[in-house]
Amino acid sequence: MVENNGYKAFDRSLLFNELETLKSNVDTLQRGLEVTSVEILKSEDVLSGVFDEEDKKKAEAAVPGNPTYRIWIQ
Secondary structure, three states: OHHHHHHHHHOOOOOOOHHHHHHHOHHHHHHHHOOOOOOOOOHHHHHHOOOOHHHHHHHHHOEOOEOOOOOOOO
């Protein structure tokens, strides 16, 4: 792939807005996970916010097409 496409083979951009797609499917996520609340955050918000180190490590690992998640049970 790299031989054919050069540096573009490493391009992780998507043809759709991943954040908007996730946000528009919150109801489906809630039903599928059987939870009452789902909150979608951008990794930048987690990294600059008041979150613990585990949350920040997960946010740093998120890349386009491979979002990370964390489940809190209250």
